[in-house]
Amino acid sequence: MELAEIRTYLVKSTKGISRSSAHVLPWGLDGDRRWAVMDPRGGVIWVGEHPRLLTVSAAETPEGGLHLSADGMTELKVPPATGGPIPVAFPNLDRAVLAHADAHEWFTRLLGKPARLIWLADPGHRTVAEEQDGYRAGAGSFVWDTPLMLISTSSLRRLNDWIAEGAMTRQEQPPDPLGIVRFRPNAVIDGAEPFAEDAWTSVRIGEIDFRVSELCDRCVTTLWDPVTLDRGTEPLRTLARRRRWDGKTWFGIRLVPRNLGELRVGDEVRPG
Numbered sequence: 001m002e003l004a005e006i007r008t009y010l011v012k013s014t015k016g017i018s019r020s021s022a023h024v025l026p027w028g029l030d031g032d033r034r035w036a037v038m039d040p041r042g043g044v045i046w047v048g049e050h051p052r053l054l055t056v057s058a059a060e061t062p063e064g065g066l067h068l069s070a071d072g073m074t075e076l077k078v079p080p081a082t083g084g085p086i087p088v089a090f091p092n093l094d095r096a097v098l099a100h101a102d103a104h105e106w107f108t109r110l111l112g113k114p115a116r117l118i119w120l121a122d123p124g125h126r127t128v129a130e131e132q133d134g135y136r137a138g139a140g141s142f143v144w145d146t147p148l149m150l151i152s153t154s155s156l157r158r159l160n161d162w163i164a165e166g167a168m169t170r171q172e173q174p175p176d177p178l179g180i181v182r183f184r185p186n187a188v189i190d191g192a193e194p195f196a197e198d199a200w201t202s203v204r205i206g207e208i209d210f211r212v213s214e215l216c217d218r219c220v221t222t223l224w225d226p227v228t229l230d231r232g233t234e235p236l237r238t239l240a241r242r243r244r245w246d247g248k249t250w251f252g253i254r255l256v257p258r259n260l261g262e263l264r265v266g267d268e269v270r271p272g
Helices: 051-055 101-111 153-169 236-242
Strands: 002-008 017-019 021-025 035-038 057-060 066-069 076-078 085-090 093-098 116-119 148-152 187-190 202-205 208-217 248-257 261-264 269-271
Touching (some): 066 101, 085 116, 236 248
Parallel strands (some): 148 187
Antiparallel strands (some): 035 116, 066 076, 148 248, 202 208, 202 269
């Protein structure tokens, strides 16, 4: 088995970036979800509320700011965030740093509602993963649960086969296969048996050891086509039939790093 793709998301809920390598930090991959968009109440805005975030491309500038672009929007260069701390309502996080006012105006126009761009200056103080093996792993970025999420291409192929079979059973035209980007993974692996990852308790990718904290329960984010922004019923309809237990639907696994280093596409994947 090998690591086939690495993906990070500079701004939460926006387009991902495919990378050849990434540094593993206690709170996840470098650059992953350090920025987010918040509403006037301090809540972090996500795809389920505003799927148009999926149209936003973000690139890091040499100075540590952002270059933003989206369909129908003028491109914007955002300087590094230096604003004052502002309260936020996010699990285990009470404040972040305001970005430049131009970014607030840009996202307000994009979403059609008041919005502000924020940056997490110190990810280390936001910890949601429990200490294990003497290593305190933090999910310090704007992720909901644990630092990284892994998906297997063979599991996605099996899911797409199930979706096609269900459509034929209903005498419907089978839809195009769902792409991996719909599930917003950080690590994509090739060569495993479908859903073999369900049974893993740990995994070594290259020289980095990870603890498998839990399977990943899937939400309505996966219903939005990231290209057309159309909302459908898949994959949740099929997952609810094939992979539903404990009141949730499951696809992918969540990982907590046990040591730090660099991941590279092509790294060997060895489950524990």
